[in-house]
Amino acid sequence: MEPENSTVDVIVVGAGLSGLVSARRLVQAGISSLRVLEARDRVGGRTKLHRLGNGRYVEEGGQLVGPEYKRLIALGEELGVSTWPHNEHGKAVLERRGRVIKFSGSMPWTADPLGSADFARSLLRLDRLGKRYPGDEALGTPEAAELDALTFASWVNRSTKSATARTLWAIIATLTLGGTAGDMSLLFVLRHLRAIGGVETLLASLSGGDERSFTGGSAELSLRIAAELGDRVVLDSPTLAIRQYDDHVEVDTPGRTHHARRVVIAMSPSDRAAISVDPQLPLPQRTMGERMSMLHAYKVHVVYPEPFWRRQGLSGATMSDSAPLMLTFDDTPPGEQQGVLVGFARGDGGRSADLPDPMPTDPVRRREAVLAGLARAFGEEALHPDEYHEMNWTEERWTTGCVPTWPPGLLTTSGPGYAEPAGRLHFAGSETSPRWAGSLEGAVIAGERAAAEVAALATAEAADVPASR
Numbered sequence: 001m002e003p004e005n006s007t008v009d010v011i012v013v014g015a016g017l018s019g020l021v022s023a024r025r026l027v028q029a030g031i032s033s034l035r036v037l038e039a040r041d042r043v044g045g046r047t048k049l050h051r052l053g054n055g056r057y058v059e060e061g062g063q064l065v066g067p068e069y070k071r072l073i074a075l076g077e078e079l080g081v082s083t084w085p086h087n088e089h090g091k092a093v094l095e096r097r098g099r100v101i102k103f104s105g106s107m108p109w110t111a112d113p114l115g116s117a118d119f120a121r122s123l124l125r126l127d128r129l130g131k132r133y134p135g136d137e138a139l140g141t142p143e144a145a146e147l148d149a150l151t152f153a154s155w156v157n158r159s160t161k162s163a164t165a166r167t168l169w170a171i172i173a174t175l176t177l178g179g180t181a182g183d184m185s186l187l188f189v190l191r192h193l194r195a196i197g198g199v200e201t202l203l204a205s206l207s208g209g210d211e212r213s214f215t216g217g218s219a220e221l222s223l224r225i226a227a228e229l230g231d232r233v234v235l236d237s238p239t240l241a242i243r244q245y246d247d248h249v250e251v252d253t254p255g256r257t258h259h260a261r262r263v264v265i266a267m268s269p270s271d272r273a274a275i276s277v278d279p280q281l282p283l284p285q286r287t288m289g290e291r292m293s294m295l296h297a298y299k300v301h302v303v304y305p306e307p308f309w310r311r312q313g314l315s316g317a318t319m320s321d322s323a324p325l326m327l328t329f330d331d332t333p334p335g336e337q338q339g340v341l342v343g344f345a346r347g348d349g350g351r352s353a354d355l356p357d358p359m360p361t362d363p364v365r366r367r368e369a370v371l372a373g374l375a376r377a378f379g380e381e382a383l384h385p386d387e388y389h390e391m392n393w394t395e396e397r398w399t400t401g402c403v404p405t406w407p408p409g410l411l412t413t414s415g416p417g418y419a420e421p422a423g424r425l426h427f428a429g430s431e432t433s434p435r436w437a438g439s440l441e442g443a444v445i446a447g448e449r450a451a452a453e454v455a456a457l458a459t460a461e462a463a464d465v466p467a468s469r
Contacts, residue, residue, distance in 0.1 A: 010034040010454055011251050011260040013239045013275075016045020017062075017218075017440060018428040019266030020225040021075065021447030022454075023232065029455040035260070036229060037253060039238035039398045044222040046402060047440070050301075050389055057217060058301040058331065058340065060391035061402070062440045065212040068201055069441035071448065076214060079224045083212040087330040090313050093377040095320035096164060100376055102314070115164025122159045122169070123199050130193035136416035136434075144187060148412040152189050153181035167321045170355045174326065174346070176202060179295050179405030180355070188406035195435040213331075218440060238398065241276040242425070249424050262457070264450045266428035269418075270294050270400040277425075284418040285427065291410050292431065294401020296347030296394050298359050300325060300370055303387040307332045307339025309378045316341055323373025324359050324366070338386060341374065347392055366390065403438040404431045419446070426450045 009031050012019045015038035023036050042048075046061040065072060065083055076083065091102040096112065138144050156169045173181040177189060193199060214220055226233050234253075241252040242263060251258040265272050273289035280286065307330060309316050316330030316339075325343030332340045346358040359366050367388055374382035393402040419432040428450040433442035 007248060007259040007261065008033045008035050009260065009458065010262050010264060011249070011258055012036045012264045012266055012428075013242075013251065013272075014038065014045065014266035014429065015040075015043040015222070015226065015233055015235070016266060016429070016443065017047060017222050018045070018430055018443035018447040018450075019264065020222050020229070020233075021444050022264050022266055022428045022451040023229055024225050025448055025451035026454060027229070029451065029458075031455060031458055034232055035258060036226075036233045037237045037239055037251065037258070038233065038235050041235050043226045043233060043235070044219040045443075046393065046399065047217070047219040047222060048391075049217045049219050050391070052303065052387060052389075056336070056338070058303075058342070058389060059213070059217050059219070060299060060389075061218070061393070062443075063213055063218055063342075065214060065218075065440070068196065069436070069439070071444040072441045075221060075444055079221055081220050081224065082215045084215055084334050086211045086213065087307070087310070087332060088315055090310060090315035092315055092317040092319070095318065095322050095373075095376060096167060098322060112162075112164045115162040118160050118162040119165035119168050122156070122165055123203075125159050126155075126189075126193070127199045130190045130198065133187075133190040133194045135194070136191070139412050139415050145412050147190065148185050148187035148410075149408055150186040151182050151408055152177075152184050152186050155186050155189075156181055167355070168319070170321075171319055171326050172202065174295070174297075174344075174355065179293070179403075183293075183405050183407060185406055185408040185411060187411050191411065192437075211329075213333075239275050241278070243278045244423050244425060262424045262426065262454050264426045264428050264454065266447065266450070268292070268294065268400070268404060268429050268431045270404070271398065272429075281425075282417070282422050284414040284416075284420070285422060287410065287414040288418045288431075291407060291413070293405045293407065294394075294399075295403040295405055296392070296401055297403070298324075298345040298347055298366075298390050298392050299402075300343045300345060300390045301331065301388075302341045302343075302370070302374065302382075302385045303389075304339040304341070304381070304385050306337060308381045309339070309341075312378065314378065318343075318374075318377045320356060320373060320377070322356055323376065324356055324369045325373055326356050328374070328377075343370070343374075345370070347394060363390075419449075421453055426453050 012023045015036050048060045049057045050060050051057050091104050094101045160166050170181055237253040243250040249260050249263045269288035269292045318328045324345040328341050328343035331342040348358050371383050393399050419427050428446045430442035431437050433446040436442040
């Protein structure tokens with residue numbers, strides 16, 4: 001670690017997974033003079049463990065490792081962090097307007113044949129529309145502006161006839177796209193589909209098929225990287241201001257000013273908006289910070305003496321338009337005697353005919369409502385857990401929410417440059433990734449991209465030749 005008054009090559013603002021990945025890749029590229037500044041008293045950002053006792057834990061933040069998360073899986077292998085598979089055996093449960101139906105497979109095709117057929121038709125329509133998306137180079141065209149002005153909900157309402165299809169799209173929008181269908185741009189949905197490879201990948205990310213978790217929790221990735229970086233990581237150091245000059249950058253934390261040749265801001269645009277930046281960021285980056293919002297949602301874990309739903313031939317997976325938890329799955333690690341269900345609920349927002357109401361504001365009522373919904377799906381055993389734990393990321397200091405929402409007009413207003421460097425400032429954070437924004441995979445992609453930018457410029461500057469971009 002350099003002396004306090006020294007100038008380091010790079011400062012990384014934020015010790016979430018994306019910032020730490022960026023720092024690690026920079027060190028691997030030969031840039032060892034760096035410092036990672038973290039506002040919290042821990043690393044990991046939106047990955048975090050809640051200890052249950054006896055060595056057990058649940059994950060309060062980002063957790064799932066899908067088969068399509070190639071960079072995340074590769075990182076886990078590099079760091080020696082193994083994964084374990086989630087239980088997929090048994091039937092799932094669909095609760096629609098008070099009716100509970102058990103079905104096989106990842107989607108309720110047999111629970112409501114007419115509604116499912118309607119949903120399947122809309123899937124094909126969206127897939128075809130997504131394949132027509134011309135790419136970010138066309139964001140300035142009238143067609144893109146027209147698509148960006150529409151909400152995804154407006155497209156769903158025009159493309160479906162059944163309540164079941166609209167409910168399924170509402171759940172997909174909230175849990176895989178980062179907000180209610182009425183809050184997000186149709187153009188954003190099409191862009192996302194193109195980036196991930198189509199609707200099949202989108203459905204796989206919802207259904208839990210082939211999903212895994214990291215042994216020890218996804219926060220273990222950040223802990224291991226931080227251990228590698230050692231005293232380059234500085235905790236309890238919130239960034240208050242950033243001043244950029246021709247040949248260096250100054251970063252203010254409480255009681256200290258840090259100096260660096262370049263800075264990587266590894267935060268969501270919403271979170272970084274709280275930092276004073278001089279001169280102000282270019283319009284694309286400012287627009288993202290001002291208009292991108294973060295989903296307000298609860299992640300709930302309910303721990304039972306055993307995974308009793310398996311005795312009933314159930315997988316633990318549910319989808320509901322009535323219970324507070326709109327989606328659940330079995331989160332029981334292999335070899336554990338106790339059973340764990342994890343679910344997701346809305347944190348705030350208006351009423352929706354296609355989604356459960358937001359969680360009650362009173363914590364006692366929240367718990368009662370969650371357990372009552374699980375009892376409708378799994379029976380009265382669900383009313384008697386050993387432990388109950390919930391996490392609302394809007395209550396976590398330094399974090400505005402858990403998953404990004406792209407409102408109508410944001411993509412075409414900000415344009416494709418929202419993740420591009422601004423002078424000596426570079427941007428990481430999952431939300432700046434073109435693929436899987438808001439996920440652990442997106443965090444790794446963005447961190448590696450920012451590191452590659454800085455390393456290329458450092459190499460060019462060392463050789464005293466212009467860097468190509």
